[in-house]
Structures are given as C-alpha cells and as structure tokens.
Amino acid sequence: MGAASAKPTIALIVEDEFLVRMLAVDIFTDSGFEAIEAANADEAIRILESRGDIEVIFTDINMPGSLDGVSLAYVVRRRWPSIRTIVTSALRMPGNRPLPEGSMFLAKPYQSSQITHAVRALTEAPGRGAL
Amino acid sequence: MTDWGFESADRGDRAPIDAGVSSALDAAITADVASIARIDAIASILEIVCRTTGMGFSAVARVTKERWVACAVRDEIAFGLLPGGELSVKTTICDEIRSSGQPVIIDHVAADENFRAHRTPALYGFQSYISMPIFLPNGAFFGTLCAIDPRPAKLNRPEIVGMFKNFAELIAFHLDAQERAAKQDAALFDERQTAELREQFIAVLGHDLRNPLASIDAGARLLLKQRPDEKTAALVGHIQSSVRRMAGLIDDMLDFARGRLGGGFALNRDSDAALAPALEGVVNELRAAWPERALETAFALAHSVDCDPARIAQLLSNLAANALKHGRGPVRILARTDDDAFELTVSNQGDPIPPETANRLFQPFFRTAQKSNQGLGLGLYIASEIARAHGGALGVESSAAETRFTLKIPRIASNARPAEGRL
Numbered sequence: 001m002g003a004a005s006a007k008p009t010i011a012l013i014v015e016d017e018f019l020v021r022m023l024a025v026d027i028f029t030d031s032g033f034e035a036i037e038a039a040n041a042d043e044a045i046r047i048l049e050s051r052g053d054i055e056v057i058f059t060d061i062n063m064p065g066s067l068d069g070v071s072l073a074y075v076v077r078r079r080w081p082s083i084r085t086i087v088t089s090a091l092r093m094p095g096n097r098p099l100p101e102g103s104m105f106l107a108k109p110y111q112s113s114q115i116t117h118a119v120r121a122l123t124e125a126p127g128r129g130a131l
Numbered sequence: 132m133t134d135w136g137f138e139s140a141d142r143g144d145r146a147p148i149d150a151g152v153s154s155a156l157d158a159a160i161t162a163d164v165a166s167i168a169r170i171d172a173i174a175s176i177l178e179i180v181c182r183t184t185g186m187g188f189s190a191v192a193r194v195t196k197e198r199w200v201a202c203a204v205r206d207e208i209a210f211g212l213l214p215g216g217e218l219s220v221k222t223t224i225c226d227e228i229r230s231s232g233q234p235v236i237i238d239h240v241a242a243d244e245n246f247r248a249h250r251t252p253a254l255y256g257f258q259s260y261i262s263m264p265i266f267l268p269n270g271a272f273f274g275t276l277c278a279i280d281p282r283p284a285k286l287n288r289p290e291i292v293g294m295f296k297n298f299a300e301l302i303a304f305h306l307d308a309q310e311r312a313a314k315q316d317a318a319l320f321d322e323r324q325t326a327e328l329r330e331q332f333i334a335v336l337g338h339d340l341r342n343p344l345a346s347i348d349a350g351a352r353l354l355l356k357q358r359p360d361e362k363t364a365a366l367v368g369h370i371q372s373s374v375r376r377m378a379g380l381i382d383d384m385l386d387f388a389r390g391r392l393g394g395g396f397a398l399n400r401d402s403d404a405a406l407a408p409a410l411e412g413v414v415n416e417l418r419a420a421w422p423e424r425a426l427e428t429a430f431a432l433a434h435s436v437d438c439d440p441a442r443i444a445q446l447l448s449n450l451a452a453n454a455l456k457h458g459r460g461p462v463r464i465l466a467r468t469d470d471d472a473f474e475l476t477v478s479n480q481g482d483p484i485p486p487e488t489a490n491r492l493f494q495p496f497f498r499t500a501q502k503s504n505q506g507l508g509l510g511l512y513i514a515s516e517i518a519r520a521h522g523g524a525l526g527v528e529s530s531a532a533e534t535r536f537t538l539k540i541p542r543i544a545s546n547a548r549p550a551e552g553r554l
Contacts, residue, residue, distance in 0.1 A: 017349070018346070019347075019349040023352050026356060090341050108345065109345075109348060
C-alpha cells in the first residue's frame, strides 16, 4: 500500500469545509495515497459510481446533502463492500450510531500517522468487523 | 319512559337549542363538563342529595346565558338526561338563578303561589324542585346543583338548604383547585420547552462555530506545511493558539448546555479505565503549552478505577490550566488510589483564594474581576460536575502556603445510583 507500491492506493476524501478537505488531501498525498475530493456524500456516490479503483473513503460526519458520513459508510458497505471507510468528526464520539463493518472512527484533529495506521488496520484485516 | 322523559334534547319546544353558539364556547363548556367529571366526590354528592331529600333526579349543571348543560347526573326516575345532555336554558329555572344569584326551592309546585303557573314545572312534569347556585371563588357563576322529583318533597328546611349550600361550595372549591393545577402544569410545560429550546440553540451554535474553526485550523496547518519563514511560522502559531482557545470555549459551552439545561450526558464508564495514560496525556499537553513552568507529577495508580477516563482527564486539564494561569511556582499533580477511592490533587503557590470567593468558584460563569480573556468561567463548574457525576466531590483549600484542589471519587461505582452518571 501507499508509497511503496507502484500504484498508489486511491482514497476519496469527503468533506464540505474547503480548507479542511484541502488539508486532508495534503495529508493523504504526503502519506503516499492518491487523493480524490468530494464536497458531500452525494458527490462521493457519483464518483464511486463512475470509477472502480477507489479503495478507501475518508469522510466527515456532518455535511449538507441527503446523506451524512455515517449513512455514507452504510451505503458504501452495501454497494461497494470491498471499500474501507474512515469516518471522522470533531465531536468526541460519532454519537450513539454504530458504524458498519469495514469502517472505523477517527477523531479530528487527526495526524498523518493516525491516518496511515487506520488505513493499514482496515485493509489488513478485511475479515474483521468494525474496529 | 315516563311522560316527562325525553330522548333527545332538541324535541319540540323543550329544547330549541340555539345553533349560533360559537364553537369556542362549545369547547369551554365541554371542558367544564370534563372538569366536573374529574371530581371524584360528585357521584357521592348527588347520591346523598337524592337519599336525603327523597328526590329521584339530581344534577350539576353548567349554566350560561345561552346554554344549560348537565355535567353530572343521578337519575333514578328515568328523566333521561345524561352527562353532556342539554336543555334549552330558557325552559329552565336555572336561568333565573343565574340572573338573581339566589337559590330556588319549591316543596310542592301545585301549592306554590309563584310556581303554580310557571312554564317549567309543567313542561318537565315535576312537583318538587331545588337549585343552588355554584359560585367560583372569584365570584363567577358556574351553574347549579339541582334536584327534581315528580312528587312533592319537604325541602325548605335549614338542614337541606345548608347541605346544598355546602355541596355547592365544595364543588366550586374543586373546580378552582383544578384550574390552578392546570395553570401550573401549563407554566411547567412552558419552562421545560424553553429549556429544551435553549439547549438546542446552544448545541447548534456550538456545532456551527466548530466548522469555521476547523477551517481556520486546517488553513493554519496547511500554511505550516509550506515551510514558512520564522516570522510567518510564529504568526501561524498564534492563530493556532487562538483556535485552541476558541475550541475550548465551545467545548465548555456545550458541556454546560448538556449538563445544566437538561438532557445531560451519560459517563462513558470503564470499570478498568486506563487512567494513567489519560492523565499523562494531559500533563504532556500542558507541558507543551507552558514550557516555562514546572509541572511535578506523582502517580500511584495500583488499583483499577471505574470511571470515564476522558472526563477525568478533562477535569485535570481544567484544574491544572487554572493553577498555571492563576498560581505561581511549580504546579504539583498527585494521583493515587487506595482500596476505596481515587484521589487527584492539583496544587500551586500564589495568593490565597479569599473564603468568600472559594464558595463561588464552582458556580457556572464565575470569573475573578481582575483579568479578562480567561474564558467563560465554566472550567471549575464543569470539573465539579464531572466529580459529581462520578459520585464524588471536588473541593478546594487555600492558604498562604498553597492552593490545593482535591478530587475524590469512589473507586467502584455505586450501583445504588445508576442515574447519577449524568453531568
């Protein structure tokens, strides 16, 4: 995965705040990913429908549009079960809503090392449930 | 059915009901009927009335200028009127009582000069009649407590009239009490709704404030990644420290909203909480933020503690930041467990806290007068609420030698107070 591979892992960053999204893209790119951007869950789903090479989604929870980040994680789990989702929020916890299998929560503000760890944990343990 | 009975109120000239009564008035009368129905004693009152007088029909009626509505009825003579049933008010004697405010008592219609030729007894076919006005404590006329019978009865006696008067007063008292209770309920409901609205407002505000703040923070981090010169890096550092301060204020405000304005949040308890790393994390953060100050720590945490480590860390952060801000010299943090309890103390040197101030320290929005720019004054309040949610207490002792805050919570959560785990 990441910088070591010939082809970088492709991550879709879903975040409505422009600067926050830009920073996330920066962190993913620095960590050896190829980062694609979506400003909300609806745009993310259009991108997922249009290409099959995305392996990781990194999404904020609270966003405008028809789906929030947790709902997006469930949609992704059902329609693209091989894709791993990291859900993030500035709140201490993702509320009382459990996340689907193949996804995990990461609190803001996050460091680049946390993202790398999270992706590794998710992609290297595909048979295991939500972390 | 006897010849004075009837099936419905609007038959013939007995009950030509005015159809123009407004629905608001209808609703008010329906409410009055319901109020009488809620008075448990009414059935007994009507039974006693019938037993004592020997009369076959007794009722509590709501009487207005336009309407006569039976609220409660005892009918042993198949008069046929049910609660909610209505007579045309102009066909009743109650209309006259409403105007005069005086009771009407007829032992024997045929022998009574005033009522021998009256339309009402002939219409409804009764020989004895008694009706006592019911006045509410505010003086308003509600209606009547009345009784009729096709036979004569000896009613004009002090004990009968007195009984009717007492019962009418008793009914008025119950009606008044109900109205007061209803008003109190409405006020309580209003208060609860206002509190909910306020809480919602603060939660939305907090969330909406966090978003732009996250943008500013992200922008600052992006700038730092551009390898800025020393001066720019220092400026960005100031931006970030302002962001942190603002984020802290928003967190405090949300905690306050959740804790104080209802709702509350449950502690995220862990019976085997990793307390040491949580506390060390706080200490490291503070050391980074206050590099010029000494923080001395001694942790002796041999026993497990049933608590929410994130909340205990928050409490320590509030206490220690307070000590660094207001005290002098090194800040000492001691944490230890014994068989029963977990104890955390934060102490510093500096001017002692006057006793009159010490009492108010833990109140929300407490701020000392001398300095501005010190937050909302919620830090110590939130810390004490965290202590309380854990079934423990936070106290302060201050002397010329040192000021020391002490948290003490039971090491094992008490099962007797499961609902207390709220802030």
